């Protein structure tokens with residue numbers, strides 16, 4: 110087995126008496142899509158926050174490419190190659206779509222302590238940014254203001270920003286939420302492509318997408334990993350059926 | 361390209377007008393002095409606008425930067441040093457150093473706390489200046505002579521002082537405009553709007569903000585050194601928090617969205633002040649309502665006035681628009 114890209118060891122997080130993350134241990138291998146499913150409020154987003162560095166766990170550790178990053182802030186983890194998309198869209202509203210992505214490209218393209226040359230005319234940065242927009246199907250909107258995008262388009266932009274970082278691991282929090290059927294098909298195709306290059310930790314409610322994409326699936330219930338396995342194993346797991354999956358979804 | 365040109369049109373026109381004034385002989389020396397003071401305030405205001413409008417850092421201590429620049433001139437003057445090649449770099453460096461130290465502390469906070477802590481540092485500078493008994497304490501200090509440039513009394517002459525201030529104003533405006541459009545400025549602007557996003561792509565905003573704060577501080581110091589020369593007098597009043605408030609006022613009045621708005625704000629402020637103070641005694645009362653009106657009706661300040669006028673002239677009740685769209 111290859112060395113895992115991401116390894117969580119005994120992660121715990123409480124909000125008061127509520128255990129939002131309860132002794133979670135899991136791994137994501139290079140070029141693997143590991144999906145996390147679970148009912149609303151199961152603690153999926155909170156878990157992503159702890160991996161990306163927005164939240165500090167109460168106990169346990171986060172290892173990225175063999176290195177303990179538990180104490181590192183978000184921006185350091187991002188520079189190491191950990192990119193995330195937010196469940197609640199987080200873009201720069203007053204920037205154009207292209208500049209939103211260009212910011213992410215700029216972050217991995219040498220020093221940003223450059224004061225005079227216009228950033229908007231840096232061809233190499235714009236080219237990479239446009240490529241990321243093309244990948245998510247948003248190149249046509251490159252010149253528009255980000256706050257003028259529809260909800261679905263903002264989700265695509267969110268993903269383009271993450272891709273533009275050229276990370277080693279993508280943390281995606283419900284990237285398909287709010288996308289129409291056509292967009293969903295395109296995004297599923299995109300995620301399948303991306304797997305060639307990155308490891309992906311995917312939080313998603315769209316079961317069809319999860320079962321068709323994921324190499325492994327973990328089921329999170331009340332902050333605990335109730336089961337981990339391949340799609341087939343998860344479908345067959347009686348506890349998962351009881352705890353989360355409606356019978357009809359499995360039909 | 362065209363968009364860039366139209367963006368430059370208003371500031372270019374403004375600088376051309378300011379350049380024309382001394383050659384048109386309007387109103388004699390008095391007008392030149394008044395405009396010189398306005399342009400000096402404009403230099404400080406542009407640097408404050410870089411902080412407030414660009415980086416989202418609302419500083420209520422910017423007068424301290426000016427004051428430190430002014431006191432650098434006074435201290436050197438008291439020591440018999442009036443050479444500009446020494447005086448101006450010293451003024452800039454002193455203000456930059458103050459900005460570096462206070463900024464490193466202030467930038468640990470944000471929002472209201474940042475405003476309060478910059479105010480507190482400004483007050484510390486104010487009381488420090490008041491206690492310089494060798495520089496006149498509360499009474500202030502009158503300069504023996506204006507700063508010389510390479511031994512020549514360039515700043516003595518009213519018109520050349522005006523032109524020097526104009527050139528520096530244009531330089532500061534051009535520099536700050538370039539900075540906002542640069543990689544550095546992009547990080548600043550993004551962090552103002554969405555800090556979480558900026559961190560998530562791998563930037564820590566604080567170093568960028570600190571550098572911006574130091575640069576703005578240095579420019580504030582330059583403005584202070586010029587102001588000391590303009591009035592040939594330095595006093596703690598120039599560091600008072602009301603002066604910081606005035607700077608913030610004129611930046612907002614001029615328009616936060618565009619850097620030349622700060623210059624328009626400074627011009628409007630100085631000219632209004634001059635005009636109103638002749639009209640009646642309690643003229644300062646007018647400034648409050650004026651700012652309220654400007655914020656309510658001129659969302660983008662004076663600099664945004666053309667756009668606002670266009671928007672007003674196009675305004676129709678919304679229901680009639682929808683009807684016609686349906687038809």
Ligand SMILES: Nc1ncnc2c1ncn2[C@@H]1O[C@H](COP(=O)(O)OP(=O)(O)OP(=O)(O)O)[C@@H](O)[C@H]1O
Pocket residue numbers: 124129147148149150151152153154155156196
């Ligand atoms: N800051 C907070 N303080 C207290 N409780 C919180 C806080 N943030 C989240 N919670 C609670 O923690 C639990 C897990 O929330 P989380 O957002 O991680 O769930 P989720 O699995 O992502 O849900 P969803 O599928 O709806 O996105 C919820 O019960 C939520 O109410």
Ligand SMILES: [Mg+2]
Pocket residue numbers: 153154155196282
């Ligand atoms: Mg969630």
